[in-house]
Amino acid sequence: MVSVDASATAIDGVTLVTVSLDSDGPARRVRVEQRLDGPVWPPRCEGEPERGWDESGYEGVVPADGRLALGYATPAPPAQQPVAVEEREVVPDAEDAAGEDATAVLQRLGDPSPPRDGVPAPEATVRADPRPDCDTLPAAEETPDDPGHVPSPEHPAGDESTDQTVPDRRVGSTNPVTDWLDGVEERVTTLERLDAVETVPEATTALQSTGGLAAGRRAARACAADRRRLLSVADRARRLADRIEATDPPLSSLERLT
């Protein structure tokens, strides 16, 4: 059963008709026919009448236990009952006009998430990205070998004011300090393998397995920077450890005071 609530209001020589159709049963197709003495001026999209509208009215589906709201204009003078509504067949759920769901909205309008290349994130975040872009596959994988990207003791990852290097707890990133040390270890291993060669065949094999001479030079440069930072970190770590050792707060006394 579909109940009808319709009204017509004259504004500036035009009559605006509103129709509200409420269903308390299954989804049902209806035909809404203009009863006023004049043409229907339907709502338009891009200059064309919207789906369901024609020169004499509207045909569409009132959703199950739901509402269909319509509105149109006409030059005809208003009257008590501006429309006649004819109930037609019950519509299976799949044909329900209100069938668009959130996923369909997303597909139609486009994913609003920032593109992966637009997200300045540590490598761990990139790896953990659950939704890789098909159009941005060549993503930044070069950061581990770049000494400019490792956290320095003067500017550890968490110190920076932007979120560019802040470890993102939300996407399961690992500890940036551990990441950095792992990267250093990898580069040192490369250097050690190159250092250990004694014969030409050994050198050939080592260069092949470490990515060639250019990669070896890069690792050597990166390791030089790593060494400076490691020593600086070690120095700071020792000073912090000394400070910890020098403290002995009287916690039990403080506990009694509070």
Place this chain on the structure above:
Amino acid sequence: MILAVTGGKGGVGKSTVAYNLAANLDAVVVDGDLGMADLPADHGPDLHDVLAGRADPIEAVREGPPVSILPCGRSLAGARAGDPTALVSAIEAVERAYGDVVVDSPAGLRADVGLPLYVADACVLVTTPSESAVTDAVRVRELARELDAGLARVVLNRADDGANPDAVAATLGAPVTTVPDDAVVADAQAAGQPVCRASPGTPACQAFRSLADAVERVCRGHRP
């Protein structure tokens, strides 16, 4: 009741309108601007966490006063990590728990604008008197119509003496509430306060009250 505050163009005052509307409706405001959150936030779970399934929507609501708010994270990585469609169920969950919800939508016409309109019972369109803002508002109105979010009210924000509310109402096809271009609005927003709390009795406060009354009248009257 779920109400989407939208507008198309950036910088027209959607967040300010959403915040003050929520204050006057005693509703929860959800900061739906996933990429550029604008409403006050503190530490704790936010909408990014909710969309990524790491937090319950209700757990992420900071209850007022002055205004209950579900804030949004501010990192691009967070904006990327979540499922945008989960916004729908999150907003519905907040509505079930708290009653009325006002969603502050971002600029543009992508799904982060469409999804709040999809779940909303009605929308409020915010524009400034500038031609470009009104044009963008027309575009969003079309989207709102397609997604069955009735237009409850147009807000003509930062209206100075030269503004023409009648022309805006005619263009957008809905009654207009005018919010004056008054420093008290920006000052209140910067202080994290609704205008009617920071500067009660001002014309701007009156405007937001009248907006809330109008929206309530339209939406409650049309509820099933």
